[in-house]
Structures are given as structure tokens and as C-alpha cells.
Amino acid sequence: MLTYTLLAGLLFGLYFSLVGLGLNLIFGVMRIVNLAHGDFVMLGAFLAFWLFNLFALNPIPSLVVAAALFLLAGLPLYYLVVPRLLRARDPEMLSFILFFGFSQVIEALAAIAFGTSERSIPGGALARAVAAGAAFLGVAYTPGPIALFGQSFPIAWAASGITGTLAVLLVWAYLYRTRIGALTRAVMVSREEAISTGIDVHRVSAIAFGVGLALAAVAGVLAPFMLGSITPAMGVDVTITSFAVIVIGSLGNPLGTVLGGLVYGVSYMFMQSYYSSWANLLPYLLLIAVLLLRPAGLLGRQVRRA
Amino acid sequence: MIRQTLLAALSSLALVAPAAAADAPAEIKLGTLYASAGRYASISMPVHDGLKLWLAQKNAEGGVFVKAFNKKIPLKLVAYDDQSNTGTAATLYNQLITQDKVDILVADSGSVLTSVAVPIARENKMLLIDQTGTGAAFFSPDNPYIALMADPVSTIWPKPLADFLTEDGPKLGIKKVAMIYSTNDFTGTQANTVRKLIKNSTSGVELVYDQGVPTETSNYTVLLNNIRAANPDAVVHLGYAPNDIAFLRNLADSGVRFKFLFCIYPGLETELLEKNVGAAGLNGVFTYVPSSEIAYRSEFGMNLEQFKAAWSKAYGDGKVEFGFNSVAGYTTGLVLEKALAQTESLDQLALRRAIFALSGRLKTIDGNFELDPQGAQIGEITPLGQFVAEGSGVRLVTVWPHDVATGKPIYPAP
Structure with a gap:
């Protein structure tokens, strides 16, 4: 039971690293809090749902479609909203209000468009996609649960863990192995200095914003398998958990999200196993504990500038 | 005058x-x-x-x-x-x-x-x-x-379920029951009733797992593993519709099988549940038989x-x-x-x-x-039913009480 709980926590945590990654990237680059993050996750989930139901498109290719669409949608959305926001006296605080409004609008429109009931994608769809991928790579896999260290897990957990890991590696590569990534890090250190050195901060930020939304969409595609079902109202809970994850790791440090996600996932699973009634208090308890004991987050070096 | x-x-x-x-x-x-x-x-x-x-x-x-x-x-x-x-x-x-x-x-x-x-x-x-x-x-x-x-x-809802477990259950081989419930008034009250009726019975049936979880729970994979470790003959899950959807989906995805599984909403909101877990996910599941059926x-x-x-x-x-x-x-x-x-x-x-x-x-x-003096509804009943495969779908069969039963329970469930 202990091993299973620990492994489940790590896999669950990797998924929540993915969920929080986009939120932290956007905050790190633009110092704005996207309170509609969970709603973008929800939109990604419904995109996958409709792609599956209308075109029988499997969740694995849907990951690519959703990432591409949200990346492209993020660019004009950035130019529409963020530059104006950043001209405000307190953009960080104003972003709370603005994106809260966005969240409400997105949820309301989604409820009108999709209805309020729970929706899902059959678990077998993901298993079949993984089986096809495994066959392509020459790896033996029969659709169904997968064995990890002698423990049996739903394939969705493994797929989410792998996707989360890949997403983290891609974000790392983007930040540390590309020119645009170097420019992005420069903006993250100081937006003013980046402007003074001639960096096109809006272009850099727009791409980061698009990548942030793409990561949210990817997490959304996997949400029907990791969160039971999807509804237009799921965004708020996802945003709260994401916020806890990135504060635990380090606000503004996208890679700190990985640690935050893992701490959250493992703690949550242990709470579920041993104090199940209290499990949902965990994000808030961790948030309070981190803010009191290590305000910069577990990977933070100093208290961030407000 | x-x-x-x-x-x-x-x-x-x-x-x-x-x-x-x-x-x-x-x-x-x-x-x-x-x-x-x-x-x-x-x-x-x-x-x-x-x-x-x-x-x-x-x-x-x-x-x-x-x-x-x-x-x-x-x-x-x-x-x-x-x-x-x-x-x-x-x-x-x-x-x-x-x-x-x-x-x-x-x-x-x-x-x-x-x-x-x-x-x-x-x-x-x-x-x-x-x-x-x-x-x-x-x-x-x-x-x-x-x-x-x-x-x-809520105190009336689970009586047919508990009666079935304690009266017909032992004849079918049900001795150990696991119960997991959402901690709210609706399902918490039902859990209390099931617990009380099982403990007060002389059937020898015992609760080997009894855990409450927040109503907002959306992933049951680890909990399912813990329930399996208790090796129950019957599992009772008491939650709202989103809980049942998550529970049944996690069950199907994890490959865990229980010989007897009860959930509330497959009977109450069959259309919604079937959309989310499919007919295969409902096959064999025990549930309440409500007025919509x-x-x-x-x-x-x-x-x-x-x-x-x-x-x-x-x-x-x-x-x-x-x-x-x-x-x-x-x-x-x-x-x-x-x-x-x-x-x-x-x-x-x-x-x-x-x-x-x-x-x-x-x-x-x-x-x-029918109301009791406090205003609680006591006239309606919630018989116990079980979904059985029929063509590409499922059909709900009432299995308890015997006087309203339309079929016999399938145990172990397919």
C-alpha cells in the first residue's frame, strides 16, 4: 500500500506539474496571474472531448492539436490584453481582476455551449492510442492497466506522467537551449533591462503566453482521465490547485513547478490513503505552510519582488 | 331570531x-x-x-x-x-x-x-x-x-441495500463489506444507516473498510487499491453523480474487479452515467431503482x-x-x-x-x-437493482425486496 501510494503520488504529481507549468511560465515572464488558467485547461479538455466525439480523434494526437491551437490563440490574446495590462500602475493586482473576469466569461460561455453535465472520453480510447504508439515503437503493450515496479496503474497515469515529463523537458529546452528561451529568461530577470537592451519583449512575452496556454491545453486533454470527468465549472478548482503547486515550488520559476507538483501529488495520495476525509484541505495547508516557512517556495532563493 | x-x-x-x-x-x-x-x-x-x-x-x-x-x-x-x-x-x-x-x-x-x-x-x-x-x-x-x-x-434510502447484504448476502458468500462515502448530509446519513444496520445484524457480515472522502474527490485510484487490499466481498460507494463517474471510470481503468459493487447514481441518472462510463462500466453494478425506472x-x-x-x-x-x-x-x-x-x-x-x-x-x-410528523418523506421506496447486459446496453433489474424483485442478483458480478 505504501509503495503504491508513493508511486501514485509521483505520477499524480507529474500531472499536476504539467497543470501548473503554464501558469508559472506566464507569471515568470509577465508577472501577471492568469486566474483563468484552469478555464483554459477546461477548454483543452472540451476540445479533446469534441475531437473524439466528432472526428474520433484519439487523445494522443489531440495533445498536439490542442497545443498548436492554443499556442496560436495565445499570440493574439496576448496582444489584445497583456500590453494594456502591463501599462497599469499595478499590473499584477490588476491581472487578478481581469483574468478572474475572463474566467467567469469563459465558464459561462462554455456552460451555454456544452451544457453543465459531466462529460468524459472513454478510458479505452487512450489505451488504444498508447497501444498503437507502442506497436509503432516496437514495445509490447496490451490495452489496459500498466505495471510499474510491480504495481498496476491505469494507463492514463503513465501517459500523464510521460506527457508531464516531456512537457517539462520541452520547457527546459525552450528556456535553456534556444535563443528565444535566452531572451525569455532575460525578460524574466528584468523586463526593464530587457527593453533597454533592445529585446522585443512583447514578441518574447507573446510566445511565452502562447506556450503557457498550450501547456494548459495539453493538461486539459488528459483531464478527463485524471479528474474523473469534465464540466465547464472545473476551472476554478484547477486554478486553485495549480496556484498551490507553483507557490510550493517557486512562484515565477517554471521548473520549480515540477517539485511543487511532486510534493503536492505525493502528499495528496498519502492524505487520501491515511486521512481521506481531510485530503482536499491539502492544497491550502501546503500553501499556508510554504508561505509561512519559505515564502519564496521550495526552490526560491529569495522573497520575490511583489 | x-x-x-x-x-x-x-x-x-x-x-x-x-x-x-x-x-x-x-x-x-x-x-x-x-x-x-x-x-x-x-x-x-x-x-x-x-x-x-x-x-x-x-x-x-x-x-x-x-x-x-x-x-x-x-x-x-x-x-x-x-x-x-x-x-x-x-x-x-x-x-x-x-x-x-x-x-x-x-x-x-x-x-x-x-x-x-x-x-x-x-x-x-x-x-x-x-x-x-x-x-x-x-x-x-x-x-x-x-x-x-x-x-x-436518507435514512430510508439504504435500507434495502443493507437488508440485502445482511439477509441474502451471507447466502451468496458476502461476509466482508467495504464502504466508501462522500462526507455530506446526503451520503453521510446513508453511510451511518448502512453501518448501523450491518453492525446490528446477526448475519456475521462485517465492515472491513469504512472511509469518508471529501465530496469534491475526483480521483479514486489509490482508494480503490486500498479497498482491494481489504479483500472485501462487497463494495458500497456512496457519492454524488460526479463521484460515481470518477469511481467507475477509475475502476474500469485500473482493472480492479469487485464481486459486488453498489453505487447510487447509475440508477438515479442512468443516461448521464451511461454517457460517461459506458454500458460496460455499468454492467453488474448494483444501484437504487428510482421512480424514473x-x-x-x-x-x-x-x-x-x-x-x-x-x-x-x-x-x-x-x-x-x-x-x-x-x-x-x-x-x-x-x-x-x-x-x-x-x-x-x-x-x-x-x-x-x-x-x-x-x-x-x-x-x-x-x-x-407520505410524510412523517417532521416533514421527512417516507412513502417512497428505493429497491435494490442490478444492471445486466442486454444487447449493446444494460437493463436495470430489481433484486430486493423479494416481493418487488423482477430478477435474481448476479453474484459475483460479471
């Missing part, structure tokens, strides 16, 4: 009758809440739509007959969206009473969103028309301001077939599924209609008397309407 008395009586009647007609309100304000979003949307919207269906029918007929005014009066629905939030719901219930001054206060669906209405209604001396809030704690001898319309009180002989209002047809016509877009809760909302309307046709006035306690007078005398699409 006799002539004078008769004249006086006639004069007063002549004065009273026109006064009553003149005093009749232009409309009867029926105030309610619904949740268009959030955790309880899938149980709230069907109830709300069922109530609206009744209301639209009555208004199309010129209103509802009110005995106190001896005429039909149109109904006006004042409805607010609480978004499944109890804090918002509390504010809106107060608003309905103090600002909108509704004549009839109808609670949102489910125990969680009803729980905040109970003290507010009582404090304001408004009769709470409780649609589906079944928590046993809502009903007490010192609170006359509540009546449960369309669901049996049993064609009760309705003596007032539409029967099940007529109601289904009316529902499909009104809500054919499929965004809100037909099920037990849609029947519940319609039943609320029927009880109100019958009570208004008998009430002496729109005074809250007069309305209460009219509703209580229907107890044991009203048979609707939802079965027998």
Missing part, C-alpha cells in the same frame, strides 16, 4: 366571497435556486427543469387553482443561480424571502444546497419546500417549516411515459439528461398544485397543513407521497 342570524350569515358571506376574489394576488411567486455550474449542476438542473416543465404546463392552462381564492392564479418563477456554492445559496435564499417576498420557497436540489436553506427558512417562518434534500438532520420535531417532496429521507400508477399528473415525452419535447438538446431528478422536480410541482387546491390561505402554516393533509393520499409518477 333565526331569520336575523341567517341574514347576518348571508351578509357576511356576501362580503367575504367577493373580498376573497378581490384579494387574490395577480400571481403566485414561487422562489427557488438552481445550480447551472459546479459540483451539483448535474443534479440541480434536472430538478429545476422538471419543476419548470410543471410550471409551464400550469401557466399554459391559466395558472394553478388556489382554493383560498377559488380561482386559477398564474405562477411566477423567481429563480437564481447559486453556482453550487453554499455561501451564494444562503444569500440568495435570504433575498428570495426578504427582497422578492416569494409566496412559496423551494430549495435547490440535493442535501448540500438545501442544508443552508433549512435554518434560513425556519428563522423567517417560511415553509421550505425541500425537493431532494434528504439529510436526516434537516427534520426535527421543533421545526415545522420544512417538507420533503420527492425523495425519501419504475412506472408507478400515477393518480395525479402525467405518468412516466407521458413525462418522458414532455421532457424530450422541452429539453431535446440533451444538455440536461432525463433521470430521477427530473421526475423529482416535476413531483414537487404536483405536490404544490394539489396543496394549493386545498389550502385555506397562502399562510405558510396553512400551506404546511395542506401538504401534510396529502400524506398517504397522493400517488404520483414518483410513487406514494
Whole structure:
């Protein structure tokens, strides 16, 4: 039971690293809090749902479609909203209000468009996609649960863990192995200095914003398998958990999200196993504990500038 | 003397009758809440739509007959969206009473969103028309301001389940039962009842796993592994529809099989559950057999077939599924209609008397309407059923009590 709980926590945590990654990237680059993050996750989930139901498109290719669409949608959305926001006296605080409004609008429109009931994608769809991928790579896999260290897990957990890991590696590569990534890090250190050195901060930020939304969409595609079902109202809970994850790791440090996600996932699973009634208090308890004991987050070096 | 008395009586009647007609309100304000979003949307919207269906029918007929005014009066629905939030719901219930001054206060669906209405209604001396809030704690001898319309009180729900486990269970080989439940009034009360009935039985059946989880739980994979480790012969899961969806999906994805599995909502909201977990995910699952599955002989209002047809016509877009809760909302309307046709006035306690007078005398699409002295619904029953495969779908077979059973339980479940 202990091993299973620990492994489940790590896999669950990797998924929540993915969920929080986009939120932290956007905050790190633009110092704005996207309170509609969970709603973008929800939109990604419904995109996958409709792609599956209308075109029988499997969740694995849907990951690519959703990432591409949200990346492209993020660019004009950035130019529409963020530059104006950043001209405000307190953009960080104003972003709370603005994106809260966005969240409400997105949820309301989604409820009108999709209805309020729970929706899902059959678990077998993901298993079949993984089986096809495994066959392509020459790896033996029969659709169904997968064995990890002698423990049996739903394939969705493994797929989410792998996707989360890949997403983290891609974000790392983007930040540390590309020119645009170097420019992005420069903006993250100081937006003013980046402007003074001639960096096109809006272009850099727009791409980061698009990548942030793409990561949210990817997490959304996997949400029907990791969160039971999807509804237009799921965004708020996802945003709260994401916020806890990135504060635990380090606000503004996208890679700190990985640690935050893992701490959250493992703690949550242990709470579920041993104090199940209290499990949902965990994000808030961790948030309070981190803010009191290590305000910069577990990977933070100093208290961030407000 | 006799002539004078008769004249006086006639004069007063002549004065009273026109006064009553003149005093009749232009409309009867029926105030309610619904949740268009959030955790309880899938149980709230069907109830709300069922109530609206009744209301639209009555208004199309010129209103509802009110005995106190001896005429039909149109109904006006004042409805607010609480978004499944109890804090918002509390504010809106107060608003309905103090600002909108509704004549009839109808609670949102489910125990969680009803729980905040109970003290507010009582404090304001408004009769709470409780649609589906079944928590046993809502009903007490010192609170006359509540009546449960369309669901049996939670202490009654699991009795057939517990009786089956303790009476037929041992014969089938069920000795060890695992129970997992969401910690809210609706399922918490049911868990207490199951626990009590199993512990008090002399069947030798024992609870080997008994855990509460937050109602917001959306992933049960680790919990399923823990339940499996307890090696139970039967598993009882008590949760709301989203809990059941997550539980059944996680069960299918994890490859875990239980010989007996009970969930609440596969029977109550079959259409919704089938959309989410598929017919294969429901096959073999035990559940309650609600009024949306049993064609009760309705003596007032539409029967099940007529109601289904009316529902499909009104809500054919499929965004809100037909099920037990849609029947519940319609039943609320029927009880109100019958009570208004008998009430002496729109005074809250007069309305209460009219509703209580229907107890044991009203048979609707939802079965027998019967209240205990505290206002808890005790007339409806929730037999135990099991889904069995039929073609590419599933069919619900009643397996307990024996006198209403339409088939035998399959144990171990396929």
C-alpha cells in the first residue's frame, strides 16, 4: 500500500506539474496571474472531448492539436490584453481582476455551449492510442492497466506522467537551449533591462503566453482521465490547485513547478490513503505552510519582488 | 331570531366571497435556486427543469387553482443561480424571502444546497419546500417549516441495500463489506444507516473498510487499491453523480474487479452515467431503482411515459439528461398544485397543513407521497437493482425486496 501510494503520488504529481507549468511560465515572464488558467485547461479538455466525439480523434494526437491551437490563440490574446495590462500602475493586482473576469466569461460561455453535465472520453480510447504508439515503437503493450515496479496503474497515469515529463523537458529546452528561451529568461530577470537592451519583449512575452496556454491545453486533454470527468465549472478548482503547486515550488520559476507538483501529488495520495476525509484541505495547508516557512517556495532563493 | 342570524350569515358571506376574489394576488411567486455550474449542476438542473416543465404546463392552462381564492392564479418563477456554492445559496435564499417576498420557497436540489436553506427558512417562518434534500438532520420535531417532496429521507434510502447484504448476502458468500462515502448530509446519513444496520445484524457480515472522502474527490485510484487490499466481498460507494463517474471510470481503468459493487447514481441518472462510463462500466453494478425506472400508477399528473415525452419535447438538446431528478422536480410541482387546491390561505402554516393533509393520499409518477410528523418523506421506496447486459446496453433489474424483485442478483458480478 505504501509503495503504491508513493508511486501514485509521483505520477499524480507529474500531472499536476504539467497543470501548473503554464501558469508559472506566464507569471515568470509577465508577472501577471492568469486566474483563468484552469478555464483554459477546461477548454483543452472540451476540445479533446469534441475531437473524439466528432472526428474520433484519439487523445494522443489531440495533445498536439490542442497545443498548436492554443499556442496560436495565445499570440493574439496576448496582444489584445497583456500590453494594456502591463501599462497599469499595478499590473499584477490588476491581472487578478481581469483574468478572474475572463474566467467567469469563459465558464459561462462554455456552460451555454456544452451544457453543465459531466462529460468524459472513454478510458479505452487512450489505451488504444498508447497501444498503437507502442506497436509503432516496437514495445509490447496490451490495452489496459500498466505495471510499474510491480504495481498496476491505469494507463492514463503513465501517459500523464510521460506527457508531464516531456512537457517539462520541452520547457527546459525552450528556456535553456534556444535563443528565444535566452531572451525569455532575460525578460524574466528584468523586463526593464530587457527593453533597454533592445529585446522585443512583447514578441518574447507573446510566445511565452502562447506556450503557457498550450501547456494548459495539453493538461486539459488528459483531464478527463485524471479528474474523473469534465464540466465547464472545473476551472476554478484547477486554478486553485495549480496556484498551490507553483507557490510550493517557486512562484515565477517554471521548473520549480515540477517539485511543487511532486510534493503536492505525493502528499495528496498519502492524505487520501491515511486521512481521506481531510485530503482536499491539502492544497491550502501546503500553501499556508510554504508561505509561512519559505515564502519564496521550495526552490526560491529569495522573497520575490511583489 | 333565526331569520336575523341567517341574514347576518348571508351578509357576511356576501362580503367575504367577493373580498376573497378581490384579494387574490395577480400571481403566485414561487422562489427557488438552481445550480447551472459546479459540483451539483448535474443534479440541480434536472430538478429545476422538471419543476419548470410543471410550471409551464400550469401557466399554459391559466395558472394553478388556489382554493383560498377559488380561482386559477398564474405562477411566477423567481429563480437564481447559486453556482453550487453554499455561501451564494444562503444569500440568495435570504433575498428570495426578504427582497422578492416569494409566496412559496423551494430549495435547490440535493442535501448540500438545501442544508443552508433549512435554518434560513425556519428563522423567517417560511415553509421550505425541500425537493431532494434528504439529510436526516434537516427534520426535527421543533421545526415545522420544512417538507420533503420527492425523495425519501436518507435514512430510508439504504435500507434495502443493507437488508440485502445482511439477509441474502451471507447466502451468496458476502461476509466482508467495504464502504466508501462522500462526507455530506446526503451520503453521510446513508453511510451511518448502512453501518448501523450491518453492525446490528446477526448475519456475521462485517465492515472491513469504512472511509469518508471529501465530496469534491475526483480521483479514486489509490482508494480503490486500498479497498482491494481489504479483500472485501462487497463494495458500497456512496457519492454524488460526479463521484460515481470518477469511481467507475477509475475502476474500469485500473482493472480492479469487485464481486459486488453498489453505487447510487447509475440508477438515479442512468443516461448521464451511461454517457460517461459506458454500458460496460455499468454492467453488474448494483444501484437504487428510482421512480424514473419504475412506472408507478400515477393518480395525479402525467405518468412516466407521458413525462418522458414532455421532457424530450422541452429539453431535446440533451444538455440536461432525463433521470430521477427530473421526475423529482416535476413531483414537487404536483405536490404544490394539489396543496394549493386545498389550502385555506397562502399562510405558510396553512400551506404546511395542506401538504401534510396529502400524506398517504397522493400517488404520483414518483410513487406514494407520505410524510412523517417532521416533514421527512417516507412513502417512497428505493429497491435494490442490478444492471445486466442486454444487447449493446444494460437493463436495470430489481433484486430486493423479494416481493418487488423482477430478477435474481448476479453474484459475483460479471
